[in-house]
Amino acid sequence: MFRLLFLLPVVLCLAWYFFLKKNGVPIKQGKKGFIYILILSTCVLAFFVLMIQITEYRISN
Numbered sequence: 001m002f003r004l005l006f007l008l009p010v011v012l013c014l015a016w017y018f019f020l021k022k023n024g025v026p027i028k029q030g031k032k033g034f035i036y037i038l039i040l041s042t043c044v045l046a047f048f049v050l051m052i053q054i055t056e057y058r059i060s061n
Helices: 007-022 029-055
Strands: none
Touching: 007 029
């Protein structure tokens, strides 16, 4: 699951893009939404990295 975490911002940004297109909102006007998505995704990633460091979990193949 952790390996697929990089898909979170991609999927959310695509969903936001299609939402803007469907409602006729210019991308420039919806730029703040993309920034919020990237900040949220960074926070989620930072949380998981912190949890891995705290628990000293080793990802094995």
